[in-house]
Amino acid sequence: xxxxxxxxxxxxxxxxxxxxxxxxxxxxxxxxxxxxxxxxxxxxxxxxxxxxxxxxxxxxxxxxxxxxxxxxxxxxxxxxxxxxxxxxxxxxxxxxxxxxxxxxxxxxxxxxxxxxxxxxxxxxxxxxxxxxxxxxxxxxxxxxxxxxxxxxxxxxxxxxxxxxxxxxxxxxxxxxxxxxxxxxxxxxxxxxxxxxxxxxxxxxxxxxxxxxxxxxxxxxxxxxxxxxxxxxxxxxxxxxxxxxxxxxxxxxxxxxxxxxxxxxxxxxxxxxxxxxxxxxxxxxxxxxxxxxxxxxxxxxxxxxxxxxxxxxxxxxxxxxxxxxxxxxxxxxxxxxxxxxxxxxxxxxxxxxxxxxxxxxxxxxxxxxxxxxxxxxxxxxxxxxxxx
Amino acid sequence: xxxxxxxxxxxxxxxxxxxxxxxxxxxxxxxxxxxxxxxxxxxxxxxxxxxxxxxxxxxxxxxxxxxxxxxxx
Numbered sequence: 001x002x003x004x005x006x007x008x009x010x011x012x013x014x015x016x017x018x019x020x021x022x023x024x025x026x027x028x029x030x031x032x033x034x035x036x037x038x039x040x041x042x043x044x045x046x047x048x049x050x051x052x053x054x055x056x057x058x059x060x061x062x063x064x065x066x067x068x069x070x071x072x073x074x075x076x077x078x079x080x081x082x083x084x085x086x087x088x089x090x091x092x093x094x095x096x097x098x099x100x101x102x103x104x105x106x107x108x109x110x111x112x113x114x115x116x117x118x119x120x121x122x123x124x125x126x127x128x129x130x131x132x133x134x135x136x137x138x139x140x141x142x143x144x145x146x147x148x149x150x151x152x153x154x155x156x157x158x159x160x161x162x163x164x165x166x167x168x169x170x171x172x173x174x175x176x177x178x179x180x181x182x183x184x185x186x187x188x189x190x191x192x193x194x195x196x197x198x199x200x201x202x203x204x205x206x207x208x209x210x211x212x213x214x215x216x217x218x219x220x221x222x223x224x225x226x227x228x229x230x231x232x233x234x235x236x237x238x239x240x241x242x243x244x245x246x247x248x249x250x251x252x253x254x255x256x257x258x259x260x261x262x263x264x265x266x267x268x269x270x271x272x273x274x275x276x277x278x279x280x281x282x283x284x285x286x287x288x289x290x291x292x293x294x295x296x297x298x299x300x301x302x303x304x305x306x307x308x309x310x311x312x313x314x315x316x317x318x319x320x321x322x323x324x325x326x327x328x329x330x331x332x333x334x335x336x337x338x339x340x341x342x343x344x345x346x347x348x349x350x351x352x353x354x355x356x357x358x359x360x361x362x363x364x365x366x367x368x369x370x371x372x373x374x375x376x377x378x379x380x381x382x383x384x385x386x387x
Numbered sequence: 388x389x390x391x392x393x394x395x396x397x398x399x400x401x402x403x404x405x406x407x408x409x410x411x412x413x414x415x416x417x418x419x420x421x422x423x424x425x426x427x428x429x430x431x432x433x434x435x436x437x438x439x440x441x442x443x444x445x446x447x448x449x450x451x452x453x454x455x456x457x458x459x460x
Binding site: 048049233241 | 397402403430431432
């Protein structure tokens with residue numbers, strides 16, 4: 001079996017991740033920060049150590065600014081729904097996932113002005129277009145770091161400079177880049193970073209977070225969830241300080257322990273070396289698939305300008321059928337359809353049919369890529385034969 | 388008789404951060420359930436040797452952690 005759906009969730013997970021998840025339930029199974037006994041304290045230590053590791057990984061100003069969530073979607077919702085008020089204006093790109101688009105469309109109904117800047121057909125965004133749309137009323141700019149459909153990287157640092165000039169904050173959806181592209185929040189000028197643990201970071205599903213930059217006035221962000229935090233228990237009001245303000249309810253301690261082990265594993269390997277390898281795999285995938293009859297490859301066709309995501313369509317063939325045959329006849333797992341990103345598919349010209357998406361990961365080999373190219377070729381040929 | 392101090396923080400994350408910073412500098416600290424007579428603010432408090440008061444408080448300040456209260460016990 002060849003797993004090429006790492007953009008949906010990475011698989012397999014590094015063995016230390018699985019071990020850390022069971023270990024923590026055995027040895028630190030208390031509820032972190034709730035009780036004062038040894039198991040609760042042990043769990044709180046795991047959580048705090050992970051906070052520190054995440055802060056270091058993304059160059060965050062302070063571990064307390066790391067808010068754990070269940071996924072990137074929840075982190076994006078905290079930022080968008082917590083920050084934007086009626087009358088505010090928000091700018092985004094036409095390459096966004098529904099994790100951004102759906103909260104924005106919902107906010108639009110509550111009087112928030114949403115401006116969507118069209119990207120080019122290869123998914124790239126002209127900074128001038130973004131710049132022209134920003135006005136003094138712009139409260140926030142939200143963009144993905146890389147598209148989950150075409151892999152295209154967006155110019156985060158340049159957009160940050162524009163947002164800064166207009167006094168707007170920048171929220172970056174790093175679901176497809178955390179762990180595969182080095183991210184330095186401070187150097188890149190990212191005010192709010194939403195990440196997920198279960199993709200490039202190699203951690204378990206159900207982990208993620210929002211990292212808040214030092215320039216953000218936290219008192220202006222309303223929590224998405226209210227509830228118990230283990231702090232200020234005498235009060236019926238939500239605590240105002242980080243991270244508790246945004247972390248009500250019992251956290252996913254086994255997931256967080258797994259995420260910490262994943263970060264350790266990834267740091268040993270080096271994000272730069274993961275990136276270098278993925279560029280090689282992406283290059284081979286683009287070159288091989290482009291050479292097949294009837295295949296259209298989407299995106300920038302340049303691994304320097306994308307992450308390891310390659311979307312294709314085959315002339316006259318249904319994506320779902322291609323995906324099914326690759327799975328059943330060749331043991332190749334891809335993802336077909338719209339990838340929860342209708343706006344991005346409209347931008348690249350593949351709406352409403354969608355694409356067949358191949359997303360190699362850290363365990364994919366170059367031999368795997370050659371097998372996949374051969375298999376897609378066979379699927380096309382056999383189709384022609386059967387007619 | 389030994390005398391201890393107890394530092395209360397707003398959030399568990401600060402307690403964990405303080406424990407690491409202090410233990411790293413050789414201070415003898417222990418995390419304990421917050422004594423009810425002091426506060427119910429955060430479930431866990433940091434106990435230290437009162438003799439190390441100066442060192443402990445300056446290290447906590449250096450770590451930029453906000454202290455809720457310090458009590459002697």
